[in-house]
Amino acid sequence: MFYNIIIILCVKILNYIIFNIMSEYSDSLPKYEILSEETTNFDFNYKIILIGDSNVGKSCLTVRATKNTFLNFYTPTVGFEFFNLIINIKGKNIKLQIWDTCGQEKFRSLINNFYHKASLAIIVYSIDNEKSFEHIEHWLNEIKSNTIPDIKIFLIGNKMDLVDLRKIKTEKAKRFCEERGLDYFIETSAKNGENVINTFAYAANLLLEESLKYQKINKDKVKINENINNKKTDNCLSFDYVEDEPRNIILDNNSTKEKKKKCCK
Numbered sequence: 001m002f003y004n005i006i007i008i009l010c011v012k013i014l015n016y017i018i019f020n021i022m023s024e025y026s027d028s029l030p031k032y033e034i035l036s037e038e039t040t041n042f043d044f045n046y047k048i049i050l051i052g053d054s055n056v057g058k059s060c061l062t063v064r065a066t067k068n069t070f071l072n073f074y075t076p077t078v079g080f081e082f083f084n085l086i087i088n089i090k091g092k093n094i095k096l097q098i099w100d101t102c103g104q105e106k107f108r109s110l111i112n113n114f115y116h117k118a119s120l121a122i123i124v125y126s127i128d129n130e131k132s133f134e135h136i137e138h139w140l141n142e143i144k145s146n147t148i149p150d151i152k153i154f155l156i157g158n159k160m161d162l163v164d165l166r167k168i169k170t171e172k173a174k175r176f177c178e179e180r181g182l183d184y185f186i187e188t189s190a191k192n193g194e195n196v197i198n199t200f201a202y203a204a205n206l207l208l209e210e211s212l213k214y215q216k217i218n219k220d221k222v223k224i225n226e227n228i229n230n231k232k233t234d235n236c237l238s239f240d241y242v243e244d245e246p247r248n249i250i251l252d253n254n255s256t257k258e259k260k261k262k263c264c265k
Contacts (some may be wrong), residue, residue, distance in 0.1 A: 032089040032201045037066075039086045042093035046207045047117055048200075049099045051139050052124035053132040057158040061124065062100045065200050070191050080114050087204045094204045115146035118184075120203055122154045125173075127187065130166040132172070140180065142226035152210075154184045154203065161189040 050058040059081065060071050066083040081100040086093060099114055115121075123139045125132040136155070143151060155177050157168060170187060177185035184202065188195040 028198050029076075029198065029202055030090055030205060030221055032087050032204070033095065034197070035086040035088055037084055037086065037264065039093065042086060042095040044092060044208060044211055045095045045097065046119040046204070047097045047099065048120045048203060049101055049115060049118045050122045050124055051101050051142065053126075053129070053135050056124045056126040056129065056132045057190045058124050059100050061156070061188065061196060062098050063159060064190045064196045066191055068193070068197075072192075085200055087201055089201065089205055089208060092208060094208060096200060096204055098200075109125075110240045111195060115143070118147055118151060120152040120154065121147065122156055122203075124156045124158050125168070126158045126159045127168045128159055130167050133168045136176070152183045154186070154199070156199065157187040158190060160187040160194060161191050161228065 031231055033146050050062060051117050052058055062081070063069060063071055064083050071174070083100065085096040085098055087096065088094070088256070099118070101114060111199075121134055125136060138154070143153060155173065155190045157173050173187075174185050186195050188199060192195060
């Protein structure tokens, strides 16, 4: 009995250490403020989709992020549910449209259209469910089939509070994320709220940085074009500027496209 208590305490301490190591990204995350749902003025609008097997906690994560509460009962999502989360970060109001998609096989055919114009996809598995982790490849294939190739992809291991029931090691999931070139990995607990809000704030900051970078690049290219058009030279070659293809970042209802960054910070 005594040894069992020691083992449980050691596991909890180890989980706490892992949690703090994984949460280092929050040190570099700019200060942010969650705004009221009634806020109507925002600078950027992004669509985020949550996908994964049923009963991994997608709806609970969404409700925890947008309502700061926990669902104690399980009701399968039929098709999809839609929530808004508005965050002020770096002086910009960012509206995250969070689409909670169902994971049951009989509903999957209903959600293909809802991948459209997604800026970021979050694949959710449960740390106590091996099959939900094995099915990540399936969800990655669905993302590739239904979205622009350069969509940002996060991997979330939910239910990190179930320490004694853990079947998927953190290191295994992190290694998977790095090997697949995903943009971010974190473990969360929708039940007690660990890492939930910060994960969406991190997503908002990442998408904001990409949009601001794209704006700057476009402004620089416009200036270059203006200089070329205004410059008068003789006996020189002329050329036409061809704008890059649209990127997948949703910026005021316009799609944009950007290369991936490395997975885990």
